[in-house]
Amino acid sequence: AQSVTQLGSHVSVSEGALVLLRCNYSSSVPPYLFWYVQYPNQGLQLLLKYTTGATLVKGINGFEAEFKKSETSFHLTKPSAHMSDAAEYFCAVSDLRKGGKLIFGQGTELSVKP
Amino acid sequence: DAGVIQSPRHEVTEMGQEVTLRCKPISGHDYLFWYRQTMMRGLELLIYFNNNVPIDDSGMPEDRFSAKMPNASFSTLKIQPSEPRDSAVYFCASSKLAGGVTNTGELFFGEGSRLTVL
Numbered sequence: 513a514q515s516v517t518q519l520g521s522h523v524s525v526s527e528g529a530l531v532l533l534r535c536n537y538s539s540s541v542p543p544y545l546f547w548y549v550q551y552p553n554q555g556l557q558l559l560l561k562y563t564t565g566a567t568l569v570k571g572i573n574g575f576e577a578e579f580k581k582s583e584t585s586f587h588l589t590k591p592s593a594h595m596s597d598a599a600e601y602f603c604a605v606s607d608l609r610k611g612g613k614l615i616f617g618q619g620t621e622l623s624v625k626p
Numbered sequence: 627d628a629g630v631i632q633s634p635r636h637e638v639t640e641m642g643q644e645v646t647l648r649c650k651p652i653s654g655h656d657y658l659f660w661y662r663q664t665m666m667r668g669l670e671l672l673i674y675f676n677n678n679v680p681i682d683d684s685g686m687p688e689d690r691f692s693a694k695m696p697n698a699s700f701s702t703l704k705i706q707p708s709e710p711r712d713s714a715v716y717f718c719a720s721s722k723l724a725g726g727v728t729n730t731g732e733l734f735f736g737e738g739s740r741l742t743v744l
Contacts, residue, residue: 548735554718554737555630555736555738556735561732613671614659615671617668620636
């Protein structure tokens with residue numbers, strides 16, 4: 513079975529500081545990994561995804577994530593936080609052999625202080 | 627292009643009433659998913675369909691919940707009778723997994739239906 517663990521339900525950073533949101537996964541097959549963002553009262557929007565190939569993937573809004581198989585991690589980073597980055601972030605894992613259903617982590621709420 | 631469309635956006639009902647949530651997936655997508663989001667349990671997959679056929683309904687909490695997909699452009703999630711613990715945001719999502727170069731499992735989500743059962 514696949515699972516995702518997001519370390520830290522709340523993360524607070526200052527504007528301009530580094531953002532680091534942690535995600536570890538468990539999968540018996542090569543995983544497809546995703547980060548989604550959810551703004552208040554909205555649905556989830558894809559930030560970035562890792563499928564195969566380059567392990568450092570870049571997404572929208574300046575975010576990127578690195579797939580590290582040895583550490584079973586897929587942490588999300590952004591060099592400089594902006595106030596508009598305040599939202600909830602979800603890491604997810606998928607096994608396409610089972611129809612591509614996503615298993616989500618519990619989410620991390622990011623706050624950005626001025 | 628229109629995204630995934632859900633209705634109603636907000637529903638307030640009394641315990642014991644029937645609730646029907648509706649979803650129109652993105653045209654051409656062949657997978658449809660229903661998720662439920664609560665503070666306590668996060669995002670839970672309830673059921674998903676492939677080409678209108680239910681594939682996995684193991685996440686459906688109990689017999690009070692049912693979902694249908696009569697055609698490729700419409701799905702419903704029904705709760706009968708509703709209970710206060712069903713209060714949550716229900717998301718519909720769709721994806722296209724046709725085996726081509728875009729076979730990456732990306733889900734496109736609707737805006738959600740916020741259900742409050744009093």
